[in-house]
Amino acid sequence: MSDLPSDTQPGLTERLLAEDPAFSSWWFLARAYHSFAARTSRFFEEQGITGSQYGVLRCLHEAGEEGLMLSELSKRLMVSCGNTTGVVDRLEQAGYLRRERCMGDRRVVWARLTPEGAQVYLRVMPAYIRLIRELCAGLSRPEQEAITVCCEKLHLALEESKQEEE
Numbered sequence: 001m002s003d004l005p006s007d008t009q010p011g012l013t014e015r016l017l018a019e020d021p022a023f024s025s026w027w028f029l030a031r032a033y034h035s036f037a038a039r040t041s042r043f044f045e046e047q048g049i050t051g052s053q054y055g056v057l058r059c060l061h062e063a064g065e066e067g068l069m070l071s072e073l074s075k076r077l078m079v080s081c082g083n084t085t086g087v088v089d090r091l092e093q094a095g096y097l098r099r100e101r102c103m104g105d106r107r108v109v110w111a112r113l114t115p116e117g118a119q120v121y122l123r124v125m126p127a128y129i130r131l132i133r134e135l136c137a138g139l140s141r142p143e144q145e146a147i148t149v150c151c152e153k154l155h156l157a158l159e160e161s162k163q164e165e166e
Contacts, residue, residue: 029151036135043131047124052077052087053096054128057121060097060113067112070099096120 016023037051044051059076060067068076074084088111091097096117102108113121136144 039135040128040131043128044124047120047127049120049124050087052079052083053091054121054124056084056087056091056111057096057113057117058125060111061118061121065112067100067110069102070109070111073111091117 013027017027018024040051044054047054049057055077056073059073070084070088071081073088074081077084088097088099092099094116095114097111097113100110100112102110139147
């Protein structure tokens with residue numbers, strides 16, 4: 001479909017889904033994401049944390065004892081520093097991480113997992129992996145691999161175009 005539709009008649013979405021691969025890719029990618037998000041949200045709630053908190057715990061666990069600067073943590077999570085601050089506040093209050101100011105530059109703040117935070121991550125992570133595998137069970141391994149390749153390629157292209165705009 002080379003031209004944008006000029007009408008807004010009923011049935012436009014169905015027509016776009018049938019005729020426009022970019023639109024239908026976005027449409028079904030968004031629906032799959034929302035289905036995943038609903039299921040993982042319930043899962044994390046049952047675990048006593050949020051998905052955002054799990055993301056922080058994962059990044060800090062992968063960083064090791066050194067931890068991460070909050071700016072780097074935000075970058076890895078692909079969210080603003082403001083979003084990260086609120087999540088880090090709640091994890092610090094729960095005793096799952098600690099913040100430390102850099103002695104050489106007091107503007108720099110590091111986050112490091114506490115032993116309790118590492119325990120939470122290590123408890124939740126295997127169950128989370130099982131859930132993701134369960135959610136993908138309707139796809140064959142080659143289909144899962146194809147989605148991985150396509151989504152990674154799309155992500156990289158979008159990140160590259162974002163950098164060109166900046």
